[in-house]
Each structure stands twice: as C-alpha cells, then as structure tokens.
Amino acid sequence: MSSQQKIDVEYQRRVDTMPIIGSVALITGAARGLGRSFAQALLARGAKVCVTDINEEQGKVAETELQAEHGANNVMFVKCDVTKDEDFRNAWSKATDTLGTVGLLINNAGIGNEKNWQLTVDVNLGGCMRGTLLALEKMGADKGGAGGTVVNVSSIAGLKVVPFGPTYATTKHAIVGLSRSLGHDFHYAYTKVKVQCLCPSFVQTDLIVDSKKTAFSPQCAAVLEKIGGTLKYMTAETVANGLVQLIEESRNGGCMVVEADKDPYYVDPPVQS
Numbered sequence: 565m566s567s568q569q570k571i572d573v574e575y576q577r578r579v580d581t582m583p584i585i586g587s588v589a590l591i592t593g594a595a596r597g598l599g600r601s602f603a604q605a606l607l608a609r610g611a612k613v614c615v616t617d618i619n620e621e622q623g624k625v626a627e628t629e630l631q632a633e634h635g636a637n638n639v640m641f642v643k644c645d646v647t648k649d650e651d652f653r654n655a656w657s658k659a660t661d662t663l664g665t666v667g668l669l670i671n672n673a674g675i676g677n678e679k680n681w682q683l684t685v686d687v688n689l690g691g692c693m694r695g696t697l698l699a700l701e702k703m704g705a706d707k708g709g710a711g712g713t714v715v716n717v718s719s720i721a722g723l724k725v726v727p728f729g730p731t732y733a734t735t736k737h738a739i740v741g742l743s744r745s746l747g748h749d750f751h752y753a754y755t756k757v758k759v760q761c762l763c764p765s766f767v768q769t770d771l772i773v774d775s776k777k778t779a780f781s782p783q784c785a786a787v788l789e790k791i792g793g794t795l796k797y798m799t800a801e802t803v804a805n806g807l808v809q810l811i812e813e814s815r816n817g818g819c820m821v822v823e824a825d826k827d828p829y830y831v832d833p834p835v836q837s
C-alpha cells in the first residue's frame with residue numbers, strides 16, 4: 565500500500581458522520597457572541613440546546629429569544645462559570661434532566677484579558693479542560709456512557725505567533741494540544757468520545773472590544789487599536805456553519821480553521837507512534 569493510500573485508509577477510519585438532529589448539546593459562554601450563534605445553528609438543525617454562561621442576565625434573554633424561535637422544550641439556560649467544577653456538574657445534570665442525555669459539548673467560553681493572565685488561563689484552558697474531562701466521565705463508553713462529541717473552541721491565535729495577545733495565544737495553543745491529544749484514536753477506542761477543535765479567525769464580538777481594554781502593554785493596546793479597523797472580519801454565522809461542518813464530518817481530533825473568504829479546512833498535525 566502506498567503512503568497516500570495508508571493516509572486515505574486512516575482518514576476514512578477516523579471519519580463517520582454525527583447527526584445533529586435529535587442530539588442534546590451543552591454550550592458554554594453562549595449568552596452572546598459566537599456561542600449564541602452556535603446555539604442558534606444547532607437548534608435550527610434539530611438539536612436541543614442547554615445555553616450556559618456566567619452572565620445570568622444575558623443568558624436569560626438568550627433563553628427567552630431562542631425559546632420563542634425554536635420552542636420552549638428545546639432550549640434552556642443554566643448559569644455556569646467554567647472556572648467552577650460544581651457549576652459544570654450542575655449544568656450537565658440540569659441539561660440531562662430537562663433535555664435528555666447530553667451527547668455534544670461545545671467548550672466556547674473565552675476571554676482575552678492580558679492584564680489578568682491567571683483568569684484568562686482558567687477560563688480559556690481551564691474551561692476546556694474541565695468540560696472535556698467531565699464529558700469523558702459522563703459520555704465515556706468506558707464509564708457506562710453512550711459516547712459523544714466535544715468541540716473545544718480555540719482560535720487562529722492557537723496556530724500562529726500572536727505578539728499582541730501572548731496570554732490569549734498561549735491558552736489557544738494549549739486548547740489545540742488538548743483537543744488533538746484527547747482526540748487521538750487511542751482514547752476514542754475505549755471512550756467513544758470524539759474531541760475536536762475549532763479555530764476561527766476574527767469576528768466582531770464583545771471579546772474584541774474588551775481585549776483592547778485589557779491589553780498586555782500600552783504598546784500592544786496601541787497596535788490593537790491601529791490594526792482593528794484593517795482586520796477582515798467574518799460573521800458569527802459563518803463560524804457557526806464551520807462548527808456544523810466540523811460536527812457532522814465528525815473527524816476525531818479534527819482541528820478546523822474557519823477564515824473569511826475561504827472554505828473551512830483542517831490542520832493536520834504529524835502523529836508519531
């Protein structure tokens with residue numbers, strides 16, 4: 565068998581489709597921004613969604629609006645601070661009791677606060693770690709679960725050098741490493757839980773606005789202010805379409821980049837045995 569054929573066989577082995585319709589999803593940081601668009605996209609494709617966020621007020625607004633559009637029985641809000649294990653567990657159990665067995669977790673909550681690197685690490689990386697480990701505990705076939713999918717939201721900043729947001733980039737690089745490592749078939753063989761990673765480019769959300777106020781240094785703030793107007797922004801809907809594609813293609817360890825004016829594409833790491 566040629567090396568290309570080996571790659572094709574390996575790829576096919578890792579790919580099977582994951583239907584969104586009928587699934588139950590839990591999304592962190594989904595009261596606004598990308599997370600809210602992810603909720604909208606999954607609901608539109610027939611999933612039930614537990615919207616979670618640290619911001620209770622905004623979360624309840626999202627719940628009311630999404631329920632009006634998609635039905636009161638299909639969406640709920642639960643307050644969840646992703647830096648707290650007990651919040652995650654509470655959200656998971658409320659989602660299960662109300663909507664059914666959770667089969668899809670989107671670890672989306674994120675901040676870009678360079679002034680408080682501890683918090684940024686705890687929300688961005690800690691949130692993905694806590695969520696992924698809880699998902700393995702609850703969905704893992706080796707723990708009596710039915711399997712499922714975890715999508716960790718990284719960023720294009722997780723694949724590049726980002727001098728103007730070093731803490732943010734560090735967390736996003738780590739999220740790629742977490743997703744690829746636990747998304748290795750070694751783990752899937754016994755957990756039946758796929759772990760994937762989404763790496764979007766820029767979308768005009770509050771995170772971008774807030775990041776400018778908490779920049780790493782005055783020099784970084786000045787650069788962020790200057791380049792802000794020149795960036796090519798996508799809509800949140802474009803990123804949500806990428807998320808849907810990532811879930812449906814269901815490639816374990818898949819790390820998908822979504823950029824303006826390009827089709828979503830996977831970034832393949834070299835895997836050594």
Ligand SMILES: NC(=O)c1ccc[n+]([C@@H]2O[C@H](COP(=O)([O-])OP(=O)(O)OC[C@H]3O[C@@H](n4cnc5c(N)ncnc54)[C@H](O)[C@@H]3O)[C@@H](O)[C@H]2O)c1
Pocket residue numbers: 592593594595596597598599616617618619644645646647672673674675687717718719720763764765766767768769770771772
């Ligand atoms: N906007 C972009 O250009 C962009 C690009 C690539 C990746 N991302 C990533 O997408 C994700 C969503 O970002 P966004 O742009 O929609 O930002 P956003 O600020 O609009 O939304 C983030 C949400 O996370 C919530 N949140 C903050 N701290 C939390 C905590 N401790 N626990 C639970 N929720 C918390 C906020 O309340 C907010 O609702 C982040 O992980 C971000 O890094 C954003």
